[in-house]
Amino acid sequence: MNSLATIENGLQAAILVDASASDLLAGAAQRSARGLDVYRAAYRARLTAALRDNFPVLLRALGDDAFAALASAYIDAHPSRQRSIRWFGDSLVDDLSRTSEPLPHPALVDLARMDWAMRAAFDAADAPCLTRHELIALAPEEWPNRRYRLVPSLQMVDLEWRVEPVWHALNNDPGVATEAPQRLAHTLLVWRRKLDCLWRSADNREGAALRALADGATFAECCSLLAEDGDAAAVHSVVAVLGQWLDEGLLARD
Amino acid sequence: MSEAIAGFGLGLRTDHYGDFIAARQPVDWLEIISENYMVAGGKPLHFVEQIRRDYPMVMHGVSLSIGSLDALDPAYLGQLKALVERLEPAWVSDHLCWTGVAGVNLHDLLPLPYTAEALRHLTARVDQVQEFLRRRLVLENVSSYVSFTADEMSEWEFIGQLVARTDCQLLLDINNVYVSSINHGFDARTFIDAIPPAAVRQIHLAGHETHPDILIDTHDQPVCQAVWDLYAYALRRIGAVPTMIERDDNIPPLALLIGELACARELAERSLGQRELAR
Numbered sequence: 001m002n003s004l005a006t007i008e009n010g011l012q013a014a015i016l017v018d019a020s021a022s023d024l025l026a027g028a029a030q031r032s033a034r035g036l037d038v039y040r041a042a043y044r045a046r047l048t049a050a051l052r053d054n055f056p057v058l059l060r061a062l063g064d065d066a067f068a069a070l071a072s073a074y075i076d077a078h079p080s081r082q083r084s085i086r087w088f089g090d091s092l093v094d095d096l097s098r099t100s101e102p103l104p105h106p107a108l109v110d111l112a113r114m115d116w117a118m119r120a121a122f123d124a125a126d127a128p129c130l131t132r133h134e135l136i137a138l139a140p141e142e143w144p145n146r147r148y149r150l151v152p153s154l155q156m157v158d159l160e161w162r163v164e165p166v167w168h169a170l171n172n173d174p175g176v177a178t179e180a181p182q183r184l185a186h187t188l189l190v191w192r193r194k195l196d197c198l199w200r201s202a203d204n205r206e207g208a209a210l211r212a213l214a215d216g217a218t219f220a221e222c223c224s225l226l227a228e229d230g231d232a233a234a235v236h237s238v239v240a241v242l243g244q245w246l247d248e249g250l251l252a253r254d
Numbered sequence: 255m256s257e258a259i260a261g262f263g264l265g266l267r268t269d270h271y272g273d274f275i276a277a278r279q280p281v282d283w284l285e286i287i288s289e290n291y292m293v294a295g296g297k298p299l300h301f302v303e304q305i306r307r308d309y310p311m312v313m314h315g316v317s318l319s320i321g322s323l324d325a326l327d328p329a330y331l332g333q334l335k336a337l338v339e340r341l342e343p344a345w346v347s348d349h350l351c352w353t354g355v356a357g358v359n360l361h362d363l364l365p366l367p368y369t370a371e372a373l374r375h376l377t378a379r380v381d382q383v384q385e386f387l388r389r390r391l392v393l394e395n396v397s398s399y400v401s402f403t404a405d406e407m408s409e410w411e412f413i414g415q416l417v418a419r420t421d422c423q424l425l426l427d428i429n430n431v432y433v434s435s436i437n438h439g440f441d442a443r444t445f446i447d448a449i450p451p452a453a454v455r456q457i458h459l460a461g462h463e464t465h466p467d468i469l470i471d472t473h474d475q476p477v478c479q480a481v482w483d484l485y486a487y488a489l490r491r492i493g494a495v496p497t498m499i500e501r502d503d504n505i506p507p508l509a510l511l512i513g514e515l516a517c518a519r520e521l522a523e524r525s526l527g528q529r530e531l532a533r
Contacts, residue, residue: 002404004375008355025400035437039400083317084292086289123299124295126295152294
C-alpha cells in the first residue's frame with residue numbers, strides 16, 4: 001500500500017512536472033487522468049493569475065500572449081515556496097534581468113521592478129509620519145546627530161530607464177500608445193501614505209541619502225551625500241529636501 | 255468582542271468593502287479569508303477592522319496544510335494567532351487537505367488518502383494547532399477530483415474518526431459534498447447521514463462548474479438546485495447551522511448575493527419547519 005509520503009510526493013510531482021501517478025490513483029485510468037488534469041490546470045491558472053495581479057503594468061506592456069509565455073516559464077522554473085500566493089513572483093525581476101532571451105525592450109525589467117515595488121507598498125506595515133511640527137522643537141545643536149527612520153513602505157528602487165511615464169500611462173489606460181523610454185539611471189521612490197500607494201522619480205544622490213538614513217546615518221552624514229561639492233548653498237537644498245520628505249510622508253515618527 | 259454566530263453570512267470580498275462600510279447590510283455575519291489579512295498593514299487590515307466593528311466574523315484559512323507531511327509552519331501559525339487576537343473571530347477554520355510537500359506550495363486544496371496512517375498524522379497535527387490557538391479548529395471537507403488506491407475507508411468515515419479523536423469541529427461544505435459525490439460516484443446523502451451532527455459548526459454553499467465528465471468547484475456561479483436540495487436534506491438531519499454563501503470569482507454586486515442568501519434563509523425556514531412537524 002502506498003504511504004502518505006508516497007502519495008503526497010507522487011501527486012505533487014504529477015501536478016508540477018506531469019509525472020505519472022497511475023499507480024497512486026483509483027478508478028478507471030481515463031477518469032483519474034481527467035481528475036489529475038483538473039489539478040494541473042488549476043495550479044497553472046492560479047499562479048498565472050497571481051503574476052497578473054502582481055505585475056499589472058508589465059502585463060499591459062507585453063500583452064496577454066507574451067505575458068502568458070513568460071508566466072508559464074516562470075512557473076516551471078520557480079515552484080511556489082511562499083505560504084501566501086500574494087508573494088508569488090518574487091524572483092521574476094531577477095529572472096528578467098538575467099534572461100538570455102532578449103526582451104522586446106530592456107526597459108521592461110524596470111516596469112516589472114516598479115510593479116513589484118508598488119505591490120509591496122500596498123500592504124507594508126503602517127507607521128505614523130514625522131511632521132515638521134515635531135522637528136521645530138529640535139535644538140540647533142541636536143540637528144547634526146539626529147537620525148531619521150523611514151516609513152516601512154518606502155522603497156528606493158534603482159532603475160536604468162525612465163519608465164515612470166510609460167508605467168503611469170499604461171496603469172491609467174491599458175490601450176494607450178506609449179513611447180519607448182529613455183535610458184536614465186535614477187532612483188524610483190515608492191511608498192504608501194495612509195492607504196494610497198505613491199511614487200516619484202528621484203536622482204541617485206537623493207536615493208543614496210535615503211538609503212544612508214535607512215542604514216542609520218545621521219542628518220550630517222546625509223547632508224554630505226546630498227550636498228554637491230560641499231558648497232554653502234547645499235545646506236539650503238538639504239533643508240528643502242528634508243522638508244519635501246516630511247511633506248510627502250517618507251519619514252516615520254520615532 | 256467575539257459574539258455568538260447565528261443565521262446567514264457571506265464571505266467578505268474586496269469588491270464589497272464599500273457596500274459594507276456605506277450601510278448596514280442584511281447579513282448576520284461575515285467570513286474572511288485569513289491569509290488576505292495576514293499582512294503587515296495597509297488597506298486589507300484597515301477595511302477589515304472597520305467592518306469588524308459592525309459584523310460578527312469568522313476566519314477561514316487556505317494555507318494551514320494540516321495534512322501535509324511537512325512540519326507545521328510556526329511563522330504561519332504565529333501570524334494566524336496574531337490575526338485571531340486582533341479580530342477575535344467566533345471560530346477559525348481551514349481545510350481537511352494538504353497544499354504541498356517538501357517546501358513547495360501548490361496553492362490548492364489537495365485530497366488526502368483515507369487511511370489509518372493519514373488519520374494518525376492528522377490527529378497529531380490537529381491537536382498541535384488546537385493547543386497552539388487554544389481553541390477548537392473547524393475543518394472543511396474539500397471537493398476532490400481523484401481518489402487513491404490506498405484508501406481504506408470512505409471520506410465520511412475518515413472525517414467521523416478525526417472528529418472523535420481530536421474533538422475538532424466541521425465546516426460542512428454542501429457544494430463540495432455534491433461535487434465529490436458526482437466525481438466519485440457516491441450518494442451525497444450517505445455522506446451527510448454519517449457526519450456527526452453535533453460537530454458541524456458552519457455550512458458553506460457555493461456554485462461549481464459542470465463539465466460532461468466532471469464537476470469542478472469554482473465558486474464562480476450561483477448555487478445550483480441539486481446543492482439547494484442537499485442543503486435542505488442536511489438541515490433536516492443536522493438542524494440549524496450558521497450558513498453562508500462563498501463566491502470567489504465572477505463576483506456579482508452584493509445585492510445579488512444577498513438575494514441568494516435570502517433563498518437560503520427561506521429554504522432553512524421551510525426545511526426546519528418540516529423537521530419540527532416531523533416531530
